[in-house]
Amino acid sequence: MKRFMLIAVAVLIVSIPLFAHHGNAAFDAKNRLSLKGTVTEWFWANPHCILQFDVKDDTGLAVHWAAETSNPADMVNRGWTKLSLKPGDQVTVTLEPSKNGRPIGRVLEVVFPTGQKMKGGFGSLEGPVEAGSNAGAAGGSKPNDYSK
DSSP, rough: OHHHHHHHHHHHHHEEEEEEEOOTTBBBBBBBEEEEEEEEEEESSOOOOOEEEEETTTTTOEEEEEOOOHHHHHHHHHHOOTOOOOOTOOOEEEEEEEEOOOSSEEEEEEOOOOOOOEESSSSSSOOOTTTTOOOOSSSSSSSSSSOO
């Protein structure tokens, strides 16, 4: 019985970080931020894909953002591929920003200059995006072929 209890406690201790990994504590799920920017990197890997993009601030300086999406398998089910984004693409990214104010977040949606929208794997965008957003970015082009 003592050995069983030791194993049970060990399993619980090891599994706690797994639950923390999928927590929402770092992101402000009540706040949506819409940013117009330029893709610098699209990292397609487990456990989450990462979109990196630059956004010009009020002074014209580039702010480098990093935002996670869901895992590749989930993203494929949403129509994404590892070739969906490439450096230089102009996009409008709607995300849940981090609570600490750093330029990181979780992607809710990406909109291409063509108007094509792709969901990011977290939450949904039912209803309007926060006032003052830059949704509907113009300029550049993005092919509509997202075949797997």
